[in-house]
Amino acid sequence: MLEALFESSRTTKRIISLCYDTFAIALAFYIATCMRLGTFSIPVTQKELTAVAITIVITLALFTKMGMYRAILRYMTLPAMLTIVGCVCVSGLVLAMASFFTFSKVPRSVPFIYITTALLLIGTPRLLVRSLIALLNRQSRGNKEAVIVYGAGYTGHQLTLALQATPYKVVAFVDDNPALHGTVLANKKVFDPSMIEALMHTHSANKILLALGSTPNSRRAEVIKRLEALPVSVQTVPAIPDILSGKARIEHIRDVEIEDLLGRDPVQANPDLMHACITGKVVMVTGAGGSIGSELCRQILRQSPKTLVLFELNEYSLYSVEQELQQEIATRGLELKLVSLLGSVQKENRLETIMRAFGVQTVYHAAAYKHVPLVEHNIVEGVRNNVFGTWYCAEAAIKAGVESFVLISTDKAVRPTNIMGASKRMAELALQGLAQRQSTTRFTMVRFGNVLGSSGSVVPLFRQQIKQGGPITVTHPDIIRYFMTIPEAAELVIQAGAMGTGGDVFVLDMGEPVKIIDLAARMIHLSGLEVKDDKHPNGDIEILYTGLRPGEKLYEELLIGDNVSGTGHPRIMRAEEQCLNWKETKLLLDELDKSCHTYKCDEVKELLINAPTGYKSTEALGDSVWLQKQETAKLRLINS
Secondary structure, three states: OHHHHHOOOHHHHHHHHHHHHHHHHHHHHHHHHHHHHOOOOOOOOHHHHHHHHHHHHHHHHHHHHOOOOOOOHHHOOHHHHHHHHHHHHHHHHHHHHHHHHOOOOOOOOHHHHHHHHHHHHHHHHHHHHHHHHHHHHHHOHHHOEEEEEEOOOHHHHHHHHHHHHOOEEEEEEEOOOHHHOOOEEOOEEEEOHHHHHHHHHHHOOOEEEEOOOOOOHHHHHHHHHHHOOOOOEEEEOOOHHHHHHOOOOOOOOEEOOHHHHHOOOOOOOOHHHHHHOOOOOEEEEEOOOOHHHHHHHHHHHOOOOOEEEEEEOOHHHHHHHHHHHHHHHHHHOOOOEEEEEEOOOOOHHHHHHHHHHHOOOEEEEOOOOOOHHHHHHOHHHHHHHHHHHHHHHHHHHHHOOOOEEEEEEEHHHOOOOOHHHHHHHHHHHHHHHHHHHOOOOEEEEEEEOEEEOOOOOHHHHHHHHHHOOOOEEEOOOOOEEOEEEHHHHHHHHHHHHHHOOOOEEEEEOOOOOEEHHHHHHHHHHHEOOOEEOOOOOOOOEEEEEOOOOOOOOOOOOOOOOOOEEEOOOOOEEEEOOOOOOHHHHHHHHHHHHHHHHOOOHHHHHHHHHHOOOOOOOOOOOOOHHHHHHHHHHHHHHHHO
16 A cells, blocks of 8 residues: 555645645644643634634645645655745744634634644654655665766755665766765765776676756767766666656656767757747647657747647647647646647648638648658659648648748758658749749748657667667668757757748758767667677677668758858858749649659659759669559560
8 A cells, every 4th residue: 555655646645745734734723722721622613713724725835835745755855844844833923813813712822832733743744754765665775776876966966865765776976076076975975987887896786877967968978978888778867856846757767868969059049039930829830740740839839829720640649749738738827729630731722721710820831751761662642742732731821821831841852862852852942932923921941850769760760679689770881860859950940930031941050960870889888788790799789781772862961052151040051042933833843743643653753853853863663552553564464
């Protein structure tokens, strides 16, 4: 039963604490009055009940304000107990004032006795729970895993207290600050990081927990890189405020993510750019359930739009992002309308009807098929969704009087070698043509590379392969990619979208390129494992090369030409690129539509090659349905 109570949710524990404190305050008043009058039978009138009720309400409000229901009993420290003492003293003062203003007959000495009894009834159970948990922890200490904590500051100290109730036992601290070396924290000595390997052997510790607090991302990456050479598993813990608020639990220790390695220190967002197209406006996101689309929704929510319209083809994805956003709206007390709509971007009438009905002012078009091999095998659907879905959505925006339309593009649109990239470049050309045709809607394109952890990217694939014991599959030893975290990409997209004047192509600074083979090796090392190769035949995880997939490049580019200029934002650039006029664009789109309608995949590919997309392909046509039709036709010819 105790275990079930300890493992119950934070909300359940808070309700229990709230109910108990209500009972304890009333009981403390009763005991104090009995002690003063020397009898268990005390006269109680409406006035006394009113005074006690006022005391209970104000005291509970004070407890909540002071964070007593956010504090976790197993981590109860001296400052927390002093908070209880202060709150109970104020509660005694409230009782005295309530008794006076309600003209009750509560003796003047009762509030003083009440303070003592309330302290005993409210503070003692909390100390008993903490002591009980500590006793249970000591009994199970022999089964605990030895860990070294990197970071001997406030976060490290709080982490040590929290770990008392987990399967981990802190054996030592390490810290970069020379002033802390040799000092003692929570009865454990603090060492220089150069001593980690020796500490591992001394204490049989195979895990390092990072307690770096608000350390900048660049510094965190340096620490992690230093630890990669050691045969140790590196993990990190949630932020202490998240633990104390109940958003996370300390035992939810997670592996170091690749975002921790490659994530850059963020550039402070320009609030004017973040607000420009969102605050107080009706905003629509297509592909709202995808990796980029959902993050755009999260960040848009924080800029206080009037209405946020989620448009998504996949029912479950729409449901998931809607539930998450509804929870955030409730938690933050936001006043906005959230609308979740199912539909395809290939249905122009549906899009126009929605935009007119809700008075949409800004559209972020994130809906797209982005998986290169899948689009190679589904050419017509890829082109229909990426090219015509963008065109129809843009036409609907113009007809509905939308002010701003932002296309989420990709670095694969630059000199594409695959259908997916060519289709995204064609989508850019369509919007550039529309920007010349009219001035009602301002069209902007934002081009960037891979985002970390998005669906279909190598990072979750590598993580799964490591978990399964390998091997990790890499297409080529020299393949290089640019990476950016999803939150940074979404934030920059919003700011770039606000900079557009019509037909602009913006390119995001992706940072330094990363060799995929190095990325795989780092993920293996950070899991406490070793790469299995010729130098290490007894290693844990092997890396296999599978060959470049159809349409895959060794490296991606972000610029078609060299004509690029700054924007005032250090990570957003403006690309000046040639485009077609609308008449030429429309003719090309009509030809492409005709070929898609007749399912002539060879014509579709030829049109994309001949269009000014820069598309070059050395691969044979790969559409699965088209190939099957060709094979069936050959068999019929042979058998006829």
